[in-house]
Amino acid sequence: MAPTSTRTVIAVVGGGIAGASAAYALVRHPSGPEVLLLEAEGQLGHHTTGRSAAQYIENYGAAAIRPLTRASLDFFQHPPPDLCDGPLLSEQAILTIGGPGQGDAIERLLAAGRALNPDIAELSPADAGRLVPLLRVDRIARAVIEPGSSDIDVAGLLQCFVRGFRAAGGEIATMARVDAASRSGDEWSLDTTAGQRRADIVVNAAGAWGDVVAARAGVAPVGLTPMRRTAFMVASRWDDSCDWPMVANVNLDWYLKPDGPQFLCSPGDETPSEPMDARPEEVDVALAIDRINQATTLDIRSVRSSWAGLRTFVPDRAMVLGPDPDQPTFIWCVGQGGNGIQTAPAAGRLLAQLTLDGDPGPEWGGFDLDPAGLAPGRLR
Ligand SMILES: Cc1cc2nc3c(=O)[nH]c(=O)nc-3n(C[C@H](O)[C@H](O)[C@H](O)COP(=O)(O)OP(=O)(O)OC[C@H]3O[C@@H](n4cnc5c(N)ncnc54)[C@H](O)[C@@H]3O)c2cc1C
Structure with missing residues (x-):
């Protein structure tokens, strides 16, 4: 035996x-x-x-x-x-912006960030606009840059x-x-x-x-509560956008991330869901387009591909x-x-x-x- x-x-x-x-x-x-x-x-x-x-x-x-x-x-x-066939990280800073009325949220982000990493710093709206030229600088009250962030x-x-x-x-x-x-x-x-x-x-x-x-x-x-989050790709009309940081609103109600000749966009949605093969809802894509078009000159009119995934949390x-x-x-x-x-x-x-x-x-x-x-x- x-x-x-x-x-x-x-x-x-x-x-x-x-x-x-x-x-x-x-x-x-x-x-x-x-x-x-x-x-x-x-x-x-x-x-x-x-x-x-x-x-x-x-x-x-x-x-x-x-x-x-x-x-x-x-x-x-x-x-x-x-x-591994190559590096797992490529440097891509994250720029977080806040409009009028979001100064306290930026302050909290900065305080938490400085405790972790001395390179996390406040930028003027004008400097934020120089880093990411599609931003509507007049709608930015405060901005924070986290240089240690990366694409995985x-x-x-x-x-x-x-x-x-x-x-x-x-x-x-x-x-x-x-x-x-x-x-x-x-x-x-x-x-x-x-x-x-x-x-x-x-x-x-x-x-x-x-x-x-x-x-x-x-x-x-x-x-556990699975929460649906939507994402989609749009074309970039800037030749150098792949070198720009990712940009997020401080409330995370939209973000966009340069990805080669495209931008990955999201409304930062968190819709409770059953466990399932999640699909994007048109209304969530439309919401992100509206928010991003208000904050930037990207002028999104069409979407190349869209998807959704479940981010799952305990309370x-x-x-x-x-x-x-x-x-x-x-x-x-x-x-x-x-x-x-x-x-x-x-x-x-x-x-x-x-x-x-x-x-x-x-x-x-x-x-x-x-x-x-x-x-x-x-x-x-
Ligand atoms: C739009 C979006 C953006 C995100 N951005 C980031 C980010 O920038 N950085 C970051 O760190 N995270 C990010 N996340 C979160 C990250 O993707 C998740 O935290 C992570 O993928 C969860 O991995 P997981 O293995 O737990 O889940 P899953 O990848 O869903 O894996 C669970 C697996 O279990 C299998 N399974 C379920 N039931 C059974 C069963 N009975 N028997 C056998 N197999 C089973 C499923 O088929 C599935 O493959 C993002 C998520 C989304 C949706």
Whole structure:
């Protein structure tokens, strides 16, 4: 009879950036677990991960997740060369502008930014207009520039995790939706559309479907709300716009990001949704066009392509990372909201430490990380 493996078997449910980064970190853990990545769709990254604005912004998101953004920077800047075909970050500052009546919001952004990065600074409206010549300078009251912000190669990042995961012996199953998970003794049994699998530990990285997967495993929800966000592309008529910063209104009710010869635009919408394959609504595209045309001379008349994705939050807008308080072999990795790409390298590492060591590793000392602010128990 073949000897039974004593390696811990971990099934990661969901092959977006959260599941891929967790799977990559888990399979490389010194304890040598067997890791299986289960994805419902035919390809990884099909849902929210493939639909983002792909920006790294240090001065963004709930306080509890900012250490994860900062701790991810080293991986973005120095990814394993054998796993990546090129750099994962390209410098692209973010310029945030506020109109009359938005001075307080700019002040708060500046205060939070200066505590993180001394290069985050106020600019005069005229200087903002010199940086991004399509802005209507007379509508700007105050402006802030964050030079450390960057564009992220999301496909390259996902590929990097997938290559590293496979190279370390990880197994990926696509078209493998988890429809039920039950425990018998110390083991999980997972019914998937690609057959039955067993695992000692289940990691729930199912994005908008996080609470659905928990319910299928008999685990109480953490209270996730998927929120639809719309994006679309318009042509640029400026030859050098690809060198301009991304621009956002301080209330985030519109933003535009130079992307080659185009601009990626968004109304910054947050419409609660069921977990689904999100589609853009014409009204949201129209709203963004109106707001951007008022603030700029872009004069958008047509849209090249549009899409929507679900940014999924719990009420405090921090992530949910770590073992379920009632079912410790069910590990949460959800609630990435609008930060899931920029935090992925560090979030995956932290998740592996919490799952297999029980504690964050010593590397977090310099990052002011508070794991309790991410723990699922805070939501029960
Ligand atoms: C317009 C927009 C702009 C954004 N901009 C940024 C940005 O600039 N920077 C940033 O960091 N983040 C940004 N985000 C957020 C970022 O995209 C998300 O935080 C991140 O992609 C979430 O990744 P995920 O893996 O949790 O979710 P997903 O990519 O949705 O992955 C979840 C996966 O789980 C799978 N799944 C679900 N149920 C099951 C099941 N039962 N069995 C198996 N698999 C299952 C799904 O098929 C899916 O592939 C943006 C998002 C949007 C929509």
